[in-house]
Amino acid sequence: MALLQWLGLSFLVAVQSSAVKNCHPGCHCEVESFGLFDSFSLTRVDCRGLGPSLSVPIPIPLDTTHLDLSSSSLGPISDAMFAGPGYTTLVSLDLSSNSITKLSPNALSKLRYLESLDLSHNSLESLSPSCFYGLPLSEVDLSHNSFHKFDMDVFAGRVNGEPVNVDLSHNKLVSVSPSLHGKTGHIRSLNLSANHLASAPSLAGLQLRYLNLDGNPITQLKEGTFAQLKDLAYLSISGLGELQEIEPKSFAGLQNLQVLDLSNNPKLKSLSPAVFTGLDSLQELNLSGTGVASLPTTMLAHLPSVKIITLGRSIQCWRSQKQGQFHRQIGPTQHDDVLNCNVQGVVL
Numbered sequence: 630m631a632l633l634q635w636l637g638l639s640f641l642v643a644v645q646s647s648a649v650k651n652c653h654p655g656c657h658c659e660v661e662s663f664g665l666f667d668s669f670s671l672t673r674v675d676c677r678g679l680g681p682s683l684s685v686p687i688p689i690p691l692d693t694t695h696l697d698l699s700s701s702s703l704g705p706i707s708d709a710m711f712a713g714p715g716y717t718t719l720v721s722l723d724l725s726s727n728s729i730t731k732l733s734p735n736a737l738s739k740l741r742y743l744e745s746l747d748l749s750h751n752s753l754e755s756l757s758p759s760c761f762y763g764l765p766l767s768e769v770d771l772s773h774n775s776f777h778k779f780d781m782d783v784f785a786g787r788v789n790g791e792p793v794n795v796d797l798s799h800n801k802l803v804s805v806s807p808s809l810h811g812k813t814g815h816i817r818s819l820n821l822s823a824n825h826l827a828s829a830p831s832l833a834g835l836q837l838r839y840l841n842l843d844g845n846p847i848t849q850l851k852e853g854t855f856a857q858l859k860d861l862a863y864l865s866i867s868g869l870g871e872l873q874e875i876e877p878k879s880f881a882g883l884q885n886l887q888v889l890d891l892s893n894n895p896k897l898k899s900l901s902p903a904v905f906t907g908l909d910s911l912q913e914l915n916l917s918g919t920g921v922a923s924l925p926t927t928m929l930a931h932l933p934s935v936k937i938i939t940l941g942r943s944i945q946c947w948r949s950q951k952q953g954q955f956h957r958q959i960g961p962t963q964h965d966d967v968l969n970c971n972v973q974g975v976v977l
């Protein structure tokens with residue numbers, strides 16, 4: 630075991646933080662090498678808090694994979710900003726806390742390997758419909774911005790359902806990625822928390838696994854809002870000061886959702902069981918900090934997989950088998966299950 634660990638450590642990770650060529654004075658650059666003969670490496674460049682730069686693009690080492698430019702007073706992002714050597718290999722880019730008001734439509738177009746983009750804590754109100762066009766983005770954080778509405782076409786390169794006309798000349802195109810054919814891309818995680826969205830955006834057809842809509846001024850969730858988000862596993866709709874109503878079947882179509890966080894929605898006073906129709910995989914439901922004080926006994930029929938429901942600050946309810954109904958067959962049958970809470974009188 631010890632020998633294996635020693636072998637693992639010496640072969641797999643060798644961090645050479647020195648001798649990184651072309652590291653900008655205000656940044657910290659680090660190369661991590663992996664594999665038996667250091668055959669695979671990641672170059673991380675940390676320029677956090679760099680401050681306004683005279684030269685654009687900021688010089689970074691060739692083959693940089695991770696770049697942190699957060700809190701660097703970047704302001705509006707121009708096409709030239711990420712067009713330098715070293716940028717084309719970026720897999721992740723952190724642009725959070727930069728007072729960004731505008732992202733030029735082609736600013737990211739050279740970042741053909743970009744999977745993770747953090748634009749949180751900026752002042753964006755909109756994005757041009759082609760700005761993520763053709764990028765293999767899987768994770769986008771747009772939390773703490775000023776979006777009043779959000780159009781998923783940014784992931785598809787479409788304007789009003791029509792493919793955007795993009796000039797592909799002057800490119801050494803080897804193949805055209807699927808997203809260029811108008812499919813909806815690879816996006817798995819989208820964070821839209823703390824924006825100005827008055828209604829839940831339509832994201833039908835995206836292959837999202839994580840969606841965060843916390844802290845938006847949404848007043849109502851309508852039937853079918855999340856239809857066609859069948860891959861979604863985690864949905865957070867928490868801290869909505871104005872949310873008063875969730876219509877029945879609002880979550881219909883979320884057949885793989887495992888966690889639903891509806892906590893801290895104080896104006897939400899009641900929920901009919903039909904609200905939860907279609908949540909066949911839901912395991913955890915958080916209703917703490919809402920006006921919902923009790924649960925109907927029929928709740929379990931609508932939530933066949935639920936394990937735990939959190940209600941008040943310290944009220945928790947679990948699925949358990951009805952007492953005195955233990956059968957010797959293997960596995961409980963569903964209608965024998967009841968909700969048991971650590972406080973009496975919650976299940977009515």
Ligand SMILES: *[C@@H]1O[C@H](CO)[C@@H](O)[C@H](O)[C@H]1NC(C)=O
Pocket residue numbers: 749770772773820822823839841
């Ligand atoms: C989404 O954004 C909020 C607010 O910035 C943050 O607390 C949360 O961790 C983010 N979620 C993910 C998955 O990064």
Ligand SMILES: *[C@@H]1O[C@H](CO)[C@@H](O)[C@H](O)[C@H]1NC(C)=O
Pocket residue numbers: 867892893915916917918939
């Ligand atoms: C439910 O939400 C509250 C408030 O956001 C949080 O403090 C608590 O940890 C959550 N409970 C569970 C079981 O996730």
